[in-house]
Amino acid sequence: MSILFEPVRLGDLQLANRIVMAPMTRSRADRQGVPGSEMVAYYRQRASAGLIVAEGTAPSASGLGYCRTPAIYSAEQVAGWRQVTRAVHGEGGRIVLQLMHVGRAASHHNKPLGAATVAPSAIRARTQVFSDTAGMVDTELPEALTLEGIAGVIDDYRRAALNAREAGFDGVELHCTSGYLPMQFMAAGSNQRSDAYGGNARNRVRFAEEVLAAMAGAIGAGRVGLRLCPGNPYNDIDDHEPAITCAALCAAVAPLNLAYLHVMRSPVPGLDAFAVARSSSPLALILNDGFDGDSAQAALAAGEGAAVSFGRHFIGNPDLVERLRHGRPLAGFDRKTLYTPGARGYSDYPSWQARAEVAQ
Numbered sequence: 001m002s003i004l005f006e007p008v009r010l011g012d013l014q015l016a017n018r019i020v021m022a023p024m025t026r027s028r029a030d031r032q033g034v035p036g037s038e039m040v041a042y043y044r045q046r047a048s049a050g051l052i053v054a055e056g057t058a059p060s061a062s063g064l065g066y067c068r069t070p071a072i073y074s075a076e077q078v079a080g081w082r083q084v085t086r087a088v089h090g091e092g093g094r095i096v097l098q099l100m101h102v103g104r105a106a107s108h109h110n111k112p113l114g115a116a117t118v119a120p121s122a123i124r125a126r127t128q129v130f131s132d133t134a135g136m137v138d139t140e141l142p143e144a145l146t147l148e149g150i151a152g153v154i155d156d157y158r159r160a161a162l163n164a165r166e167a168g169f170d171g172v173e174l175h176c177t178s179g180y181l182p183m184q185f186m187a188a189g190s191n192q193r194s195d196a197y198g199g200n201a202r203n204r205v206r207f208a209e210e211v212l213a214a215m216a217g218a219i220g221a222g223r224v225g226l227r228l229c230p231g232n233p234y235n236d237i238d239d240h241e242p243a244i245t246c247a248a249l250c251a252a253v254a255p256l257n258l259a260y261l262h263v264m265r266s267p268v269p270g271l272d273a274f275a276v277a278r279s280s281s282p283l284a285l286i287l288n289d290g291f292d293g294d295s296a297q298a299a300l301a302a303g304e305g306a307a308v309s310f311g312r313h314f315i316g317n318p319d320l321v322e323r324l325r326h327g328r329p330l331a332g333f334d335r336k337t338l339y340t341p342g343a344r345g346y347s348d349y350p351s352w353q354a355r356a357e358v359a360q
Contacts (some may be wrong), residue, residue, distance in 0.1 A: 003300045004293070005325060008050070008307055010284050011259025012222030013094060013170055015050035018300060019321050020262075020286050020309035023053040023098040023173070023227075025069060027339040028346060033064065033071030035080035040087045041347040045318035047093030050307065053225075053262070054084070056100025056175050059160030060153070061115035063181070065106025065139075067132045068341065072097065072160050078167045085168030096171040096225065097164045099157060099215075103181030104142035104190070105235040109134050117142045118149065119184050120191040120198065120207070125236040127179075130339075150197065150207065153181070158214040161224070171223030171259060174212055176249070179235025182208040186245050189238025201241065205249040216256050225260045225286075226253065230276060231268035242268060243276050250280035258283055262309065265289035274304055293324040319351040328352050 005017045028038050043052060058064045058071035071077050081097070088095045104119035109131035111117070119142035128136045145153065161172045176182040184190040185207040191198050197206050208226075216224045228249070231242035239245055250261070261283040266273035277285055285305035287296075296308035314320050316333035323330055337345020 002297050004297050004308070005321075008284075010051070010225070010286075010306060011171075011257075012220060013051060013096070013259055015094060015307065016092070017050040017321060018307040019050050019296075019324065020307050021046055021049040021052040021314045022288055022309040022311035023055050023175070024311050024315070025055050025066065025339070026346060027066065027068040028341065029068050029070035029080075031068070032074070032076060033058065033069065034076050035070050035084055038343050038347050039070075039080075040083050041343070043084050043095065044087035044091055045347065045351075046314055046320070047088045047091035047095075048319065048321040049093065049314070052088060052093060052095040053173050053309065054095055054097045054169070056098045056180075057160075059099050059101055060156040061112045062118055062153075063101035063156070064111050064115065065102035065117070066129055067110045068339075072099075072163045072167065073156070078163050081164070081167035081169070089168065094170050096173050096223070097167075097169045098173040098175050098227065099160050099164075100175040101153065101157070101181040103184045105129065105139055105179055106142075107131055107134075107137045107139060109137060118145050118153070119143070119181065120145060120193055123190055123192065125179065125190075127236050144193075147195070154207075154210050154214050157211045158218045161215040161218045165219050165223075171225065172215060172219070173225040173227055173262060174208065174215070175227055176208050177227060177229035177232045177234075177264060179232070179237040182211065183232070183237055186249065187237045187239035190236075201245050201248040202252070205245065205252050208249055209252040212253050212256060212258065216258065221256050222259050224256075224258050225262055226258060227262040227264070228273070228277070229264035229266060230273050231266045231271055232264070233267070242266065243271055246273070246276050247280040250277065254282055260284045260286055260306070262286040262288060278304070293327075316349045318349055319353070323352055
């Protein structure tokens with residue numbers, strides 16, 4: 001049997017196979033950040049993954065910044081997510097929630113009234129976001145977090161981890177890449193602080209370390225994961241020493257004994273993010289980006305990681321695990337419907353079996 005289909009344990013998370021569904025923003029929550037029936041169907045269909053990492057979800061109102069993305073700070077949001085986790089567990093699956101505070105990558109058009117836009121320093125991201133009400137808009141000048149504000153955001157993450165467990169999630173993952181708040185602290189281009197959270201790499205990773213420690217203290221380190229992509233420039237991130245930054249964070253959080261480290265392939269030429277992670281962290285690795293069944297099998301067989309996550313392949317293939325198991329062709333997906341409301345291009349992709357029955 002291929003190693004892809006062997007069980008594996010990541011911290012307190014027991015996976016039936018080593019195929020992980022990567023977190024993907026799909027913009028199907030309602031305007032209050034509450035998951036609905038379409039999201040329940042979408043995740044239920046993909047529950048055969050050894051682990052689903054559900055899409056980036058805001059721990060607080062200030063953590064929102066895109067249109068129709070979910071959150072988990074209100075009772076209504078917790079209740080909506082509970083329907084998702086029940087559906088996944090009902091199919092025998094495991095699911096964790098990725099917590100995503102966008103920081104400065106935000107527009108007030110996509111936030112509740114009065115919610116602040118915050119960052120380590122008052123430096124605007126040179127990028128735009130989409131709003132249902134105003135189209136493409138520039139991101140806004142953020143407020144630089146005070147020390148008291150940093151402590152408050154860390155507590156938001158702690159409460160979000162507790163809310164995730166209340167909603168039935170098996171754990172949480174910290175989104176620490178793609179130019180969101182933790183990475184804004186980690187990169188010198190967006191972090192020009194002169195206190196304990198700025199300056200050298202050890203100080204710049206302190207925020208992410210303290211967030212992870214708070215979440216681990218709340219729900220147990222064996223239910224907390226971390227996602228990294230050294231050198232990812234998305235959302236106007238400029239890190240001149242991505243390997244050093246990544247190694248510094250891995251070293252800082254090593255004593256926490258987290259469940260796993262989820263590493264994306266780096267876009268920086270010559271930078272092997274997987275090798276940096278293996279040399280810097282004792283944690284089990286989930287490898288991500290650009291894998292197919294054969295390359296995932298080869299990577300695991302070579303001992304490069306404990307599991308492999310797939311993003312794009314899970315969009316058009318809700319039964320990806322079975323397709324890989326039986327060597328069946330993979331379906332593509334419609335890029336035009338990645339972020340549009342409704343079931344089209346989201347929960348309406350058929351399984352191989354459904355396609356076969358229609359063809360008969």
